[in-house]
Amino acid sequence: MKALIEQSIFAERLQIVQKAVSNRTTLPILSGIYVEAISDNLTLYATDLEIAIKTSAKAQIKKEGQIVLPAKLITEIVKNLPEAKVELVSNENENTLQIKSQQSTFNLNTLAPDDYPHFPDTEDTASFKILKKDFDKAVRQVINSASKDESRPILTGALINIEKEKIKIVATDSYRLALKEISSKNSSATQAIIPHRALDEASKIECKDIKITLSPNQAVFYLNDTTIVSRLINGQYPNYSQLFPQKFETTIVSNKDELLSAVKRVSILSLNNTPLKINTSSGKLKISAETADYGSANEEIMATTKGKDIEIAFNAKYLIDGLLGIDGENAVLELVDPLQPGILKSDEKGFNYLLMPIRLS
Amino acid sequence: MTNKFSSLISHPSSQRTILHLDMDSYFASIEQRDISVYKGKPLLVTHGWHPNRNLGIVMAASYEARPFGIKAGTPIFQAKKLCPKANYVKGNFEKYLHNTRKIVGISRNYSDLVEVYSIDELFLDITNSSHLFGSPVNLAKRFFDEIKDKLGLSCSIGIGPNKLVAKMAGEFNKPRGITYISADELPEAFAPLPAKDLLGVGYRMKKHLRALGIETVGQLQNLSPEYLKKRWGVMGVVLHNASLGIDNSPLIPSHQGPGPKSFGHSSALGAKGIKDLDVVKKVLLGLTEGVCRRMRSDNYLAKTITLRMGLAGLMYFSRARSLANATDITSKIYKTALDLMDGQEELARQHGVSLIAISAGNLKKASDGRQLDIFGNERLSDIDKAVDRVKNRYGEKAIIKASLLGFNKRYQGASKVEIAEVSKGHSSFCNRWV
Numbered sequence: 111m112k113a114l115i116e117q118s119i120f121a122e123r124l125q126i127v128q129k130a131v132s133n134r135t136t137l138p139i140l141s142g143i144y145v146e147a148i149s150d151n152l153t154l155y156a157t158d159l160e161i162a163i164k165t166s167a168k169a170q171i172k173k174e175g176q177i178v179l180p181a182k183l184i185t186e187i188v189k190n191l192p193e194a195k196v197e198l199v200s201n202e203n204e205n206t207l208q209i210k211s212q213q214s215t216f217n218l219n220t221l222a223p224d225d226y227p228h229f230p231d232t233e234d235t236a237s238f239k240i241l242k243k244d245f246d247k248a249v250r251q252v253i254n255s256a257s258k259d260e261s262r263p264i265l266t267g268a269l270i271n272i273e274k275e276k277i278k279i280v281a282t283d284s285y286r287l288a289l290k291e292i293s294s295k296n297s298s299a300t301q302a303i304i305p306h307r308a309l310d311e312a313s314k315i316e317c318k319d320i321k322i323t324l325s326p327n328q329a330v331f332y333l334n335d336t337t338i339v340s341r342l343i344n345g346q347y348p349n350y351s352q353l354f355p356q357k358f359e360t361t362i363v364s365n366k367d368e369l370l371s372a373v374k375r376v377s378i379l380s381l382n383n384t385p386l387k388i389n390t391s392s393g394k395l396k397i398s399a400e401t402a403d404y405g406s407a408n409e410e411i412m413a414t415t416k417g418k419d420i421e422i423a424f425n426a427k428y429l430i431d432g433l434l435g436i437d438g439e440n441a442v443l444e445l446v447d448p449l450q451p452g453i454l455k456s457d458e459k460g461f462n463y464l465l466m467p468i469r470l471s
Numbered sequence: 472m473t474n475k476f477s478s479l480i481s482h483p484s485s486q487r488t489i490l491h492l493d494m495d496s497y498f499a500s501i502e503q504r505d506i507s508v509y510k511g512k513p514l515l516v517t518h519g520w521h522p523n524r525n526l527g528i529v530m531a532a533s534y535e536a537r538p539f540g541i542k543a544g545t546p547i548f549q550a551k552k553l554c555p556k557a558n559y560v561k562g563n564f565e566k567y568l569h570n571t572r573k574i575v576g577i578s579r580n581y582s583d584l585v586e587v588y589s590i591d592e593l594f595l596d597i598t599n600s601s602h603l604f605g606s607p608v609n610l611a612k613r614f615f616d617e618i619k620d621k622l623g624l625s626c627s628i629g630i631g632p633n634k635l636v637a638k639m640a641g642e643f644n645k646p647r648g649i650t651y652i653s654a655d656e657l658p659e660a661f662a663p664l665p666a667k668d669l670l671g672v673g674y675r676m677k678k679h680l681r682a683l684g685i686e687t688v689g690q691l692q693n694l695s696p697e698y699l700k701k702r703w704g705v706m707g708v709v710l711h712n713a714s715l716g717i718d719n720s721p722l723i724p725s726h727q728g729p730g731p732k733s734f735g736h737s738s739a740l741g742a743k744g745i746k747d748l749d750v751v752k753k754v755l756l757g758l759t760e761g762v763c764r765r766m767r768s769d770n771y772l773a774k775t776i777t778l779r780m781g782l783a784g785l786m787y788f789s790r791a792r793s794l795a796n797a798t799d800i801t802s803k804i805y806k807t808a809l810d811l812m813d814g815q816e817e818l819a820r821q822h823g824v825s826l827i828a829i830s831a832g833n834l835k836k837a838s839d840g841r842q843l844d845i846f847g848n849e850r851l852s853d854i855d856k857a858v859d860r861v862k863n864r865y866g867e868k869a870i871i872k873a874s875l876l877g878f879n880k881r882y883q884g885a886s887k888v889e890i891a892e893v894s895k896g897h898s899s900f901c902n903r904w905v
Contacts, residue, residue, distance in 0.1 A: 257795070258795070259794070259795055260810075261806065261807065261810050282845060283795060284844050284845050284846055284848075285795065285796060285842055285843075285844060285845065286845075287845060348845075348846060353845055382835055383774075383796065383797065383835070383842070384835075384839050384840070385839065385840040402836075402839075423840055425796075425842055449843065451845065464845070466842065466843040466844060466845055467843055468840035468841060468842050468843065469840060469841045469842075469843055470840045471837065471838050471840070471841070
């Protein structure tokens with residue numbers, strides 16, 4: 111293999127595939143990045159068998175070929191090279207690669223390309239295309255709600271539910287649930303549970319549109335020159351639609367930024383998950399927290415409250431995550447009673463955040 | 472509200488006088504006091520005693536048993552060989568805790584800065600109170616006599632300018648001794664001591680020191696701190712300071728009675744271990760039930776679950792996992808414990824499990840609120856509470872999990888695991904402060 115590529119492009123592409131390189135070394139070959147030079151493209155690919163990322167960039171290919179490079183080293187080398195063309199020349203007999211740029215020359219031992227797992231075959235059963243910025247926003251709004259606890263694998267993913275008129279994305283860790291709806295005309299209806307990591311990585315790559323295809327075992331994200339394939343999480347996602355209360359006793363509307371800053375400030379004294387209390391009385395909204403041994407915090411903010419007065423407590427982090435997902439000017443908090451789930455939403459439609467309270471004894 | 476920073480009141484800076492109290496052969500002394508036939512005889516306190524049972528270790532040995540070479544930690548089968556005539560009694564932790572609470576109560580007559588260090592050890596900062604009694608030693612004598620008079624128990628007391636010296640001093644004169652080492656007497660007072668007796672020197676450090684030809688603390692004092700640091704890192708610095716009697720650790724007073732740090736139960740399953748994992752899991756379920764029941768009755772929720780397992784003749788390991796939210800729900804904690812066992816099953820099957828222990832830590836008060844769950848964990852919590860009420864009223868065996876039904880009988884012969892006993896055990900009592 112002999113190829114010539116711009117340092118900045120090569121470094122950027124390496125950064126993208128790096129995310130799929132395995133940290134665990136049960137299979138040493140997976141600590142490498144597969145590099146392929148064909149016609150006028152340099153394609154990089156990495157996988158940890160959960161997620162696979164492939165990306166390609168234009169390059170001058172003088173001799174076609176494939177090699178596997180140690181991921182950490184190649185990323186580090188290219189990142190530190192001067193901004194100029196980088197020349198890659200492999201020596202198949204000695205299993206080495208020479209990297210040359212201006213005055214620098216590196217000789218790197220390579221791994222055997224035949225040992226590297228093939229990039230997964232991608233077959234479409236159902237696909238949909240949406241604006242990347244809509245996708246990114248949806249991921250940002252729901253991803254924090256996915257569980258980090260591996261003991262219930264299903265909840266570590268987000269449910270993508272494709273209906274005729276819209277796409278729903280749902281994530282929950284069983285203490286809060288984020289539901290995002292995006293209008294979209296789709297030809298078929300289907301659903302899949304995608305590991306949150308794949309969504310996260312896909313949202314970090316810049317492009318205009320994203321095409322997602324779902325097959326029974328995998329999801330594929332097409333982002334311009336980059337393709338991400340993720341396995342799906344098997345199992346039945348909990349039925350969430352029935353969880354949303356239909357009638358509310360109290361509705362609180364307040365400026366989202368003001369509420370968020372107040373909650374952030376007060377939450378400084380909600381250490382060790384001690385509850386953050388929300389109190390409405392005669393049109394005022396009070397937020398307070400107290401941690402034994404440390405102290406307490408109180409804040410009152412302007413809000414429009416309708417219905418019964420209420421005192422309810424939430425985990426501060428869950429409330430902040432919900433508020434961060436709200437894009438409109440106002441945040442609306444709908445409550446039934448101190449032991450029923452509350453719903454947080456914005457005056458923009460499409461995002462609902464269900465939040466379980468903390469029971470105070 | 473309690474103030475976390477009040478502990479700084481007793482912080483180093485100026486000269487301090489710290490008293491360390493260590494009860495003499497605590498559990499055994501309490502039993503000898505309460506049951507007169509045991510007086511003056513070798514008595515061993517064990518975790519659940521059964522006449523034919525050789526499992527487990529001695530938790531406390533009376534002074535009469537010590538000449539036979541038995542001390543806390545001696546396996547029971549070995550103790551039986553060393554002293555066939557010894558008496559055995561099953562530990563009663565509620566009783567010991569009750570006594571500790573009384574000792575703590577008495578200690579408050581001598582200082583308001585009391586740190587409960589373990590079930591039978593206290594630290595008192597007597598910097599500002601010793602002059603009321605004339606001298607630190609006079610205070611110690613009064614304290615010693617009051618415990619003797621009111622509880623009929625003896626103790627050993629060490630006094631020093633910091634916690635380390637106080638604790639070391641207490642070891643000088645055991646049992647029934649009072650030792651005072653003032654700052655002026657340091658570091659000479661430590662010099663003749665064997666290096667192995669220095670606080671922080673464990674089995675391995677002892678070997679390392681011996682390899683360097685260091686037998687006494689005095690020899691250790693002569694080594695340069697740079698050398699010790701280079702050789703053992705942070706531990707080297709600790710060792711250097713300890714040899715000179717330097718210790719800046721603050722006394723952490725427990726104002727309204729300290730809370731527990733964790734709840735834990737464990738069961739020894741015999742030296743050969745149990746290879747049938749179903750049995751091990753059932754024992755674990757019994758232990759988990761016991762832990763959760765105690766947490767519920769004391770109104771605590773735990774966030775971190777630790778599983779400790781011994782593989783016969785191979786090793787001990789422990790693994791922990793933190794939950795997203797603190798809980799006292801038995802089924803949730805049991806599931807976490809099983810997850811922690813995952814991946815070790817093959818080894819466990821091969822070698823046999825000789826010890827299984829579960830502990831629930833990172834505690835918070837249930838009164839601080841309980842995070843509700845979307846999918847209705849509340850129901851599980853209600854079930855646990857209902858079961859607790861039945862047990863409180865009709866006894867531990869009135870209601871048990873179906874999977875443990877008949878388990879007791881079926882495995883009694885094979886492994887001598889008694890679930891009822893296991894779930895009442897309090898083997899990690901040290902974690903549970905007064």
